[in-house]
Amino acid sequence: MAATRMRSVLLLAALAAPMAAPAALAQSGPAGTLRIGLDVDADALDPTLSRTYVGRIVFNALCDKLVDIDDKLNIVPQMAASFTWVDPTTLEFKLRPGLKFHDGTDVDAAAIKFNMDRHMTMQGSTRRGEIAGIERVEEVDKLTARIVLKAPNVPFLAQLTDRAGMLVSPKAATALGADFGKAPVCAGPFKFVERVPQDRIVLEKFPEYWDAGKIHLNRVVYQPIIDGSVRQANLRAGSIDMGMGFLPNDAVDLGKDNRIKLFTFAGLGYQSLTFNLTNGTRPRTPMMTDARVRKAFELSIDRTALIQVVYNGLYTPIAQMVPPNSPFYAPEVPPPARDVAKAKALLAEAGVRGPLAVELMIANSPDARQAAEVIQSMAAEAGFDVKIRSTEFVTALQASDKGDFEVFWIGWSGRADADGNIWNMVRTGGPLNASSYSNKEVDSLLEQARAIPDVAARRALYGKVATQLHQDLPLMYVFSGKWIMATTGRVSGFQPVPDGLIRLQGVRVQ
């Protein structure tokens, strides 16, 4: 009997022993490997088809762009050695000499033309709208290309700091066709090794990268870990070296762990209350027809208190389409302080008697629900009876497009150029103009801002737009969010950039 028991113990020990070893392995990957935990799996690994933020994170290691943005939001050369506005409709790029794609082919002006054509013509392209302003692409010489636009469009350059400006190997793209995303070939610091959907994307160092001196990693592994607390646990256990997509509550927990380096940095986007003015066939309400009522609603809300309660005070209150870190920020439009007495007076002036029923639509998530409840309670003090309509995200988007809402709590991830935060949202007939706001003065200012390359002059124009919008209030901008990322102590050299993408230049892992 004793022998049998001993055998059982030995058997259990034999089973357990080999599993202890991989657990130890999981604490650190192979030398020079950086493991990044993503909050969702990337979509197609093809810059022409991709549409997700996490996809952009992966592309940042895989595919270089013609131009990039720096941490001050300046547009700086990447694959292009230089770029010049020859005239308001012609943009000239001179490529760095000797650039190679991962398949060894040359990066040249013909590749720029090929990629722009691919964005325009490929079935399923999500870049077409971004580069719709292109009339033609000219190859001046082997390393120089000119992009000629249909009309003056300065913000177009900013489009090329993202997927629209990424170049893929024409040879590989032609050979692989629609399957290019299965084995993407670009010219970034890392080349594609493998992808197991929902499990990992593996990239390895590209030795012939033009800026190889700044690349200190041999491998990068992206792992989707959807649940925030599990992603946090993986980081704390050392199973990943870096995590993104954390929420303000996670930041509080991560901040307490001295083995973790926490990065919270300003983003480019905003959260707003979008008011339906004339969209759809919904019966008109005072909120839709009278700017004084919308102003009263704004004055009833304390942005700072809302941010403190729901987002641990991490975000920045704003009353315009760009955050304070943007070169286009207009200091003349600060977020107003809460003023319930003035809100009540405005409601009385607008002829509103008794509590005014307002329907607030939110895309269902814990923080959106909490924010809506805070708004509900604050607005009640000024005389608004806010009913919260909580629905699933895609359904909410559909309702917004159809005009089936009164007020919608919705955010925008943000773009480096102010135009990307405003052009489609408030311009008459803009595809994201859910308010159906129309103001000829604003339309004209937006057109003018597209035609002037000078940033200071553009800022002045966007300042006028922000002032006008703050009077008309088709949207009430509430706050600008922050990116929350974290690394273990093994990682150094990470430099945050407001677009929230992870750039691996300079990053080291011990």
Place this chain on the structure above:
Amino acid sequence: MRGHLGVRFAQVIPTLLLVSIMVFCLQQLMPGDPALVLAGEERDPEVLEQIRRELKLDQPLVFQYFYWIGNVLQGDLGFSWRIRQPVTELVATKLPVTLQLASMAFIIAVFIGVPMGVLSAVKKNTFWDYLANGIGLAGLSTPNFWLGIMLILLVSVHLGWLPPSGYVPLTEDWRQSLATTIMPAFVLGNAISAVLMRHTRSAMLTALQQDYVRTARAKGLSEHLVVIKHALRNALVPVVTLGALELGTLLSGAVLTEQVFSIPGFGKMIVDAVFNRDYPVVQGVVLVTATVYVMLNLVADVLYVMINPRLRGA
């Protein structure tokens, strides 16, 4: 017998057709236009239009169904709208992962549930019985996701014994594979073990009161032999049946567990697909799962007929 089996085979086709219609129709009830998810944040009207055209979303539902089922009948489950890979390829990579997880969970459930049930029955109304019942009740009432997160915090973050998530295939490195799947398998097997424990206990209590057990004891056999060789062997028959039924629960339970532990299996794939309105993946996964179920049922029917001669004349 041939007639009976012929009828059963003939029933498989309309069953699968019905499943295909149901999964297609149920999905249409899901609110939200898939093109809105696929077009990205910009929702460019031209891109939206093109997506609807490309994915046949602008066609009548009947056309969409026949287009899909026509391809399915030719062995093509379509391609994932999100990651643009063939669904058959995805299914082929994900199914073995979930099967490994479910098998390990089942083994864990049997190794915990059956001995606990036996102990509880043999030591009826003692501390051991109450303890086993308490553990069983806790196992039944603990949500998978909660237990998963707690285990990750304890075993991975504090003790550092096992990796908190991820998956390595058995064929690549069996030790690492076991290390990554043992915790999720335990979470998944936990609730099943409680069910098995309750059934084993009740079957054992009945068996221990049977005449053959009394006879065995009268013959002077040791209590150990009476319990294991005589009572348990007979008590296991209904337990095995229940175990087979619980395999289905394991497959559906894997949905949450895989999500918590980031195991790239069937469950995680379908959750991601539903949230991303990736219809071909949802349809493909449900259809394959239903086919597996129907085929297993058919095999079970064949086995019943072979085992039970009375059915042969039917």
